[in-house]
Amino acid sequence: MNKDHQIEQDYLNKVMSTIAHQIEEVEADTAKRKKTVVHIRKHFWDDLKVNMDTFDDYLETIIGLRQQAQDLSVSQTTHRHAYNRLGKLKRIEKSPFFGRIDFVEEGMNVSESVYVGVATVTDETNETILIHDWRAPISSIYYDYPPGPAEYTTPEGKIYGQLEKKWQYTISDGVIQSMFDTSLTIGDEILQQVLGKASNKHMQSIVATIQKEQNKIIRNVSGRLLIVQGAAGSGKTSAALQRIAYFLYKYREMLKADQIVLFSPNKMFSNYVSHVLPELGEENMQQETFQDYLEYRLDRFFTVEDPYDQLEYLLESVDDPNYETRKASIHFKASSSFFEGIKRYREILASAGMVFKGIKFRGQPLVTSQQMTDVFYNKDSALRFHNRIDKLKEWLLKEIDKTEKMEVEKDWVQEEIELLSKEELQKVYDQLEKTDKYSENSYEFYEKENKVLARMIVLKKLRPLRKKVKALAFIDSKQLYKQIFENGMSGKLWDEQELPEEWREISSMTRDMLDEEKLYHEDATPYLLLKELILGFQSNSSIKYVLIDEAQDYSVFQFEFIKRLFPSARMTVLGDFNQAIFAHANNVADFQSLTSLYGAEETERITLDRSYRSTREIIEFTRELVPEGEQIMAFDREGEKPILSRLSNQTELHREIRSKVVDLQNSGCETIAIICKSAAESLSAYQSLQTINDLKLVKKNTDDYEQGVVVIPAYLAKGIEFDAVIIYNAAEQIYGKESLRRLFYTACTRAMHHLYLYSVGEPNQFIRKISPGKLNNANNYHVDRKQSPGFMGG
């Protein structure tokens, strides 16, 4: 151990002993506080004198009660704080820092050594900071600058100075394993080490190795909308999670984790990322999938298709006679034209076209839909749309009141009274006795009892009707949506040239689907948007930050929707257009259209071009698969080139894959994914590869990211990564269409260390266009590149 190393180890020992001491103190404190809480809870009433005899006694009792409740609440809060602090201290005890900067502030002539770690640690006096939290203003220098001039921003303004030295450490179990002076080492040694490791069951925090451009994303607080466009593996998800941790630190006095929502693609992804914040000592944010939200909000009687079934249809049902219509329908319904059309439609409905469901009572019309239309359009036509709906609701409730009065006199009510059970009669009798002092046998009592019973019966029968009216269920949302696809309506909503050629077929397909009480995925958000434009938006103002990961898969509709749903939130949108695999996403050619959400002044964009997930060789191959891929830079981590094997039949394919899996397992790979084009191909691959030990099939409802060997459709592997990826069948026959380019790219970019591509017959056009030398050929198959120049001129 050299001298510098010894000095740092001594400092580490000092910090560890301070933490150990603090742990002892906090432990004693938490035990004491826990006792207090339990005591107050147990003896809550013992210590309180309850006396209500006089007003003064009553007042004293109430004050005492309040005091007692307040004591309990204070003790509970301090206990929770102490408990959290204890958790944090224990987590950092043996590895309290990962970096150090020596900074000389302008105007001072002494250099200050700032150690950076996951949480702040102070000495016993509480005055000297031994470790700075990575989110503290000064810590940003660690991420943003090499030695030389540097600056950081504090609430009071910018601080300028000179960064003299920057050290990086790896510490394990209280011992410094390695330390690097970044002015002397070339490349980022620690990052090399981190990225070279095998994958994990859960995503890890990147706190020790955050890169400058990622730090910009994490600490950006200027506008309402931050858009991050980044290559596959560039750390978008990682930066998003660190950003949440940053918010929780910066706004710790006023922001709670449950005021932040992360929209993720599916449950497996949610689980995969769920450990990052706890690892950083923070509580997890809320996680949602857009589909869950849709299902929760849409009418129960609809069967709603999910995005995976939609995609599966597009991938596997090319021969369906309705295929082209459906495809055109998906594109149009995700477009801003359709969105604007729906808004226009709602305007039109203000003067004509509303559809109401007539209300019946006991099979007889109580109010017809025509009557409702008349009231809606004739009464107070100067009122705003939503006020008119409210008026109509009130009018309907009054009509129900009138019905109630008339119905109590009717014979059917008497008949139902006779059928009442003893218990029900007893209830009414008891109620009457309480309120009125009639003698039991008097005629008056009988009269009164009968009236109460009649009212009770009518009220009960009318209750569901009142409830429906209050919930505005008399508005026929389904019919209103259907009307868009009926003759003559499209002319009012769109210019002829805006409509797709297949509009007639799309219309008829949509009407049929609605008649079957089904909603295709592409209709779900437009339908909900229309419904909310008519009924009024439901919103959640308590949410302050919304982050949307894999944002390339959202349509303009969905963004607009999320914005309206969370009116008080700032939004972070992270995505990669090269991975836009859903058909509706093609319309969002870049995130440019999102600027209109909050306006240019409130919108910022950051691009991430460097990819960290995969080895340089894998990135040099995958970036040739997409347009403008040359902009994607690899982090300099070496590995073997991707390998292509061409096989002549399925039997050979399965034999080769089985043997490759065994090789990979023997070489220490912990996660191996056999990635297929679709769920249908995955199932067939899974059945054919059964002899692989403990092989798992990932389906759309799989909750956990499993280690070991998995067979998975490419669209479910989005956002996650594996030590080794095996592309099950990269043949032209499977990925022959240009529209599958992004799906294929997404599949290949899941690989961290190894990428193997198998092809039964001719490999696909994307592979054939790869420049020479970027792909190793396992069986010297000759790739004919002449007819197909690649994006990068290969």
Ligand SMILES: Nc1ncnc2c1ncn2[C@@H]1O[C@H](COP(=O)(O)OP(=O)(O)OP(=O)(O)O)[C@@H](O)[C@H]1O
């Ligand atoms: N600064 C960093 N330090 C260490 N590891 C990093 C860093 N940035 C990214 N990584 C690692 O790179 C991998 C990819 O990161 P992440 O999943 O966040 O990328 P992404 O842009 O969301 O990818 P994709 O678009 O493919 O879903 C992860 O293993 C992550 O830990």
